[in-house]
Amino acid sequence: MNKTYCLVDCNNFFASCERVFNPKLKNKPVVVLTNNDGCIVARSNEVKKLGIPMGAPYFKYKNELINHGVAVFSSNYELYGDMSNRVMKTLFDFTPNIEIYSIDEAFLDFTGLYLSDFDDYGRKIRNTVTKNTGIPISVGIAKTKTLAKIATEIAKKDKILDGVLDISNVYPNVIDNYLKKIEVVDVWGIGRRNSMKLQIRDINTAYDLKNMNLKDARKLLTVTGQRTVMELNGISCIPIGEVPDPKKNIASTRSFGRPVTTFNELSESVASYCARACEKLRDQNSKAYTIMVFILTNRFSKYEPFYANSAVSTLYKASSYTPDITKAAISCLEKIYLDGKNYKKAGVILSNIVPEENFQMSVFERYDPKNNKEESNIMKAVDHLNHVYGNNTVVSLTEGIEKRWKMRRELLSQRFTTNWNELLTVQI
Amino acid sequence: MTDPNNNRSLVILNDYVCAGFPSPADDYAETGIDLNELLVSHPASTFFIRVKGESMVGARIQDGDVIMVDRSLEPIDGNVILALLNGEFIVKRYKKKGSNIQLIPEYETPHSTQCGGAITVAREDNFEVWGVVSYIIHKSK
Numbered sequence: 001m002n003k004t005y006c007l008v009d010c011n012n013f014f015a016s017c018e019r020v021f022n023p024k025l026k027n028k029p030v031v032v033l034t035n036n037d038g039c040i041v042a043r044s045n046e047v048k049k050l051g052i053p054m055g056a057p058y059f060k061y062k063n064e065l066i067n068h069g070v071a072v073f074s075s076n077y078e079l080y081g082d083m084s085n086r087v088m089k090t091l092f093d094f095t096p097n098i099e100i101y102s103i104d105e106a107f108l109d110f111t112g113l114y115l116s117d118f119d120d121y122g123r124k125i126r127n128t129v130t131k132n133t134g135i136p137i138s139v140g141i142a143k144t145k146t147l148a149k150i151a152t153e154i155a156k157k158d159k160i161l162d163g164v165l166d167i168s169n170v171y172p173n174v175i176d177n178y179l180k181k182i183e184v185v186d187v188w189g190i191g192r193r194n195s196m197k198l199q200i201r202d203i204n205t206a207y208d209l210k211n212m213n214l215k216d217a218r219k220l221l222t223v224t225g226q227r228t229v230m231e232l233n234g235i236s237c238i239p240i241g242e243v244p245d246p247k248k249n250i251a252s253t254r255s256f257g258r259p260v261t262t263f264n265e266l267s268e269s270v271a272s273y274c275a276r277a278c279e280k281l282r283d284q285n286s287k288a289y290t291i292m293v294f295i296l297t298n299r300f301s302k303y304e305p306f307y308a309n310s311a312v313s314t315l316y317k318a319s320s321y322t323p324d325i326t327k328a329a330i331s332c333l334e335k336i337y338l339d340g341k342n343y344k345k346a347g348v349i350l351s352n353i354v355p356e357e358n359f360q361m362s363v364f365e366r367y368d369p370k371n372n373k374e375e376s377n378i379m380k381a382v383d384h385l386n387h388v389y390g391n392n393t394v395v396s397l398t399e400g401i402e403k404r405w406k407m408r409r410e411l412l413s414q415r416f417t418t419n420w421n422e423l424l425t426v427q428i
Numbered sequence: 429m430t431d432p433n434n435n436r437s438l439v440i441l442n443d444y445v446c447a448g449f450p451s452p453a454d455d456y457a458e459t460g461i462d463l464n465e466l467l468v469s470h471p472a473s474t475f476f477i478r479v480k481g482e483s484m485v486g487a488r489i490q491d492g493d494v495i496m497v498d499r500s501l502e503p504i505d506g507n508v509i510l511a512l513l514n515g516e517f518i519v520k521r522y523k524k525k526g527s528n529i530q531l532i533p534e535y536e537t538p539h540s541t542q543c544g545g546a547i548t549v550a551r552e553d554n555f556e557v558w559g560v561v562s563y564i565i566h567k568s569k
Binding site for chain 1: 470471472473475476477478479480481483484489494499500510512515517518519520558
């Protein structure tokens with residue numbers, strides 16, 4: 001069946017959130033730092049032009065940022081999570097078939113929508129989201145998710161397009177011209193390693209990748225990569241809930257066979273999604289900081305009004321330990337669960353994913369003999385050494401030296417939308 | 429159970445039977461007053477902002493009050509709005525006649541004839557409506 005996907009992507013999301021409440025930052029360079037004010041996690045367009053790279057350590061670029069008058073903020077997860085919720089809620093009004101992909105991206109399934117002009121609809125979505133929430137977004141519309149992602153990227157960069165690009169119903173050569181402008185590493189699902197393998201075979205752009213032999217693609221990039229090639233050719237084959245870029249996001253979602261009404265049932269399903277998502281995290285040796293939970297009722301129900309909501313929670317320390325993630329997810333669910341509703345779908349999205357090797361001392365942080373054999377063996381060894389050679393022979397670096405359990409966020413803006421004592425104050 | 433007087437079976441109803449009239453309050457039984465549900469028509473576009481200053485006392489907005497602002501509403505002549513004028517936040521009565529926009533403070537009560545300090549938005553000004561003020565939350569002291 002012919003599908004049409006629309007990807008909505010917030011522009012410079014974290015920086016944009018700060019700008020809604022501080023309009024003086026509008027055309028000024030803004031950066032947002034990761035947990036513990038360590039690295040740059042978000043840059044406004046002005047900062048990108050200065051050549052300061054994503055992920056750069058803050059201390060290294062601190063002087064340069066001061067010299068260029070760049071406004072620096074710690075990650076205000078409470079604010080960003082709430083603003084994300086508002087964007088998603090606004091999108092729910094446009095189509096019932098929405099798939100939240102990350103804190104600032106969502107796929108809308110336009111398939112079956114009786115529309116004469118997707119571009120027009122896309123523009124309406126863009127204008128409504130920006131007006132209602134203050135967050136600027138880019139919209140890409142195409143026959144597959146992979147192509148929609150590319151359309152959004154181009155809509156974001158090319159000012160003439162004014163934030164919306166619809167390539168769902170254009171001649172193939174029009175798409176090809178766009179694909180020639182995209183480097184293969186920027187194609188959804190193709191990471192750095194795959195792009196290097198591809199470049200050896202002289203496959204450098206998305207256009208080259210599109211024309212790759214499917215058998216070769218499967219051999220070199222596994223079935224996921226093969227699917228990406230097919231998607232570039234307009235064949236939609238990435239199933240709902242499957243995300244080809246697990247280094248960035250891991251989603252675990254499902255529609256229920258029959259409506260779920262109680263908190264207990266919902267939390268059981270949310271817990272199972274967390275378990276699945278954590279398995280995927282551990283499989284790829286990663287940990288996640290941020291957990292987003294969303295729930296929806298049936299959009300088409302005659303008996304009750306549509307209800308959709310999401311909540312975000314961020315851990316002080318990244319984790320792939322199922323109980324940690326589940327606990328955070330259940331606290332999100334508590335914030336959004338309303339009694340007396342028939343829920344049709346729920347989901348968990350993990351983001352802010354970091355490689356495990358960043359956490360040298362993580363092996364010492366958890367000790368639970370019931371749940372994780374490997375961790376408890378390590379703790380057994382530590383205990384044994386301490387027992388034989390005396391206390392504190394082997395000690396976790398993080399305890400005792402300073403109380404590092406609290407995430408450092410010294411440049412935090414106010415929690416304008418979630419804290420009554422931190423509202424935006426205006427002089428009138 | 430058998431009626432000893434005439435050998436018929438009697439059915440025992442093992443349940444309660446309501447006697448008397450239904451309560452007139454039953455039709456009006458509700459789950460309580462939830463301000464969020466009643467006052468916030470568009471949660472995604474509704475924001476709470478605290479104000480400092482006296483320029484809108486006549487509009488019943490006092491220093492320290494919290495205003496509820498809805499970004500999704502299109503301002504009409506006479507609304508109180510939160511706006512951005514040349515990068516600064518401003519809360520004033522919005523008056524629109526044709527393409528002419530004025531932002532008017534209300535220091536006194538509406539019955540007063542004084543309305544000094546009206547701002548006319550010029551073409552070279554950077555003007556943007558942030559949202560329409562729908563409710564004012566004032567704590568009784």
